[in-house]
Amino acid sequence: MTQYRMLIDVSRCIGCYNCYLACRDEHVGRDHRPLSAPQPESGHKWMAIREEERGTYPKVKMAHIPVPCQQCAEAPCIKAASDGAVYRRGDGIVVIDPDKASGQRALVEACPYGAIFWNEALSVPQKCTFCAHLLDSGWKEPRCVEVCPTQALVFADADDRGSAVVKPDSVRSAETLHPEFGMKPLVEYMNLPKPCLVGEVSFGDQVQVPAEDISVFLRRGDHVRIAVTDCFGDFEFDNLEAGAEYQLKIEQVGYRAHELRLRMQTDLDLGTIILDR
Numbered sequence: 140m141t142q143y144r145m146l147i148d149v150s151r152c153i154g155c156y157n158c159y160l161a162c163r164d165e166h167v168g169r170d171h172r173p174l175s176a177p178q179p180e181s182g183h184k185w186m187a188i189r190e191e192e193r194g195t196y197p198k199v200k201m202a203h204i205p206v207p208c209q210q211c212a213e214a215p216c217i218k219a220a221s222d223g224a225v226y227r228r229g230d231g232i233v234v235i236d237p238d239k240a241s242g243q244r245a246l247v248e249a250c251p252y253g254a255i256f257w258n259e260a261l262s263v264p265q266k267c268t269f270c271a272h273l274l275d276s277g278w279k280e281p282r283c284v285e286v287c288p289t290q291a292l293v294f295a296d297a298d299d300r301g302s303a304v305v306k307p308d309s310v311r312s313a314e315t316l317h318p319e320f321g322m323k324p325l326v327e328y329m330n331l332p333k334p335c336l337v338g339e340v341s342f343g344d345q346v347q348v349p350a351e352d353i354s355v356f357l358r359r360g361d362h363v364r365i366a367v368t369d370c371f372g373d374f375e376f377d378n379l380e381a382g383a384e385y386q387l388k389i390e391q392v393g394y395r396a397h398e399l400r401l402r403m404q405t406d407l408d409l410g411t412i413i414l415d416r
């Protein structure tokens with residue numbers, strides 16, 4: 140039996156909002172009962188893009204995390220509904236029946252992912268359906284996936300062994316958003332933001348000359364990662380493990396080696412590391 144799955148690679152998301160707009164195009168003012176009532180003109184984000192600022196000033200960057208309904212196997216919205224108004228289909232998609240759910244405003248609070256929105260005009264709670272009305276008519280993927288220009292969103296039947304959502308590599312590195320909720324979502328993620336380490340290298344005897352092309356080594360146990368400084372002397376290590384201890388080392392011919400032990404908890408800027416002769 141078909142079992143849909145969505146894989147979201149956060150490192151590929153450029154925050155273009157095409158997916159959000161495609162969702163609005165498909166659902167605003169369009170009635171897809173019994174799967175969904177029309178989405179209102181404003182206020183709903185069935186495909187939300189969470190913007191997460193990373194690093195500390197002046198070395199900051201933004202991660203964009205697309206968050207649709209996670210289509211949970213253990214969905215509290217199903218338990219919170221009366222009259223079977225929220226149910227899980229055989230293909231895994233969780234549906235809010237717009238007619239049965241009429242007036243059930245409490246469902247908005249039942250979703251810890253914030254994926255359910257209240258439609259004031261229709262008096263109904265609403266959310267992403269993976270465009271189930273399209274899938275049921277033969278579409279291979281929802282509109283958000285179709286328009287994503289970077290393939291940050293991938294969608295397939297979990298039984299399709301050739302699909303990127305079930306390739307061994309992606310399965311191994313896939314994780315769920317907020318695993319502490321324990322809701323077994325069908326939506327999985329790759330490259331969710333993890334602590335990053337940044338810094339800048341400078342020569343003590345040539346402060347005007349950027350320390351470009353310097354190799355910076357970061358060791359954890361037997362595993363060593365290497366970053367090379369850019370034209371400003373900046374380096375960066377991303378996706379480090381929170382709570383893990385690392386050893387940073389810079390060796391440059393003609394300069395004293397620089398060594399540092401650190402434990403990563405959150406994003407960290409080491410500032411300027413000066414290499415002395």
Ligand code: SF4
Binds near residue numbers: 215250254
């Ligand atoms: S993400 Fe929220 S709305 Fe979607 S199935 Fe899970 S609990 Fe229900």
Ligand code: SF4
Binds near residue numbers: 152
């Ligand atoms: S369309 Fe793709 S790249 Fe653009 S915001 Fe959505 S997921 Fe990110």
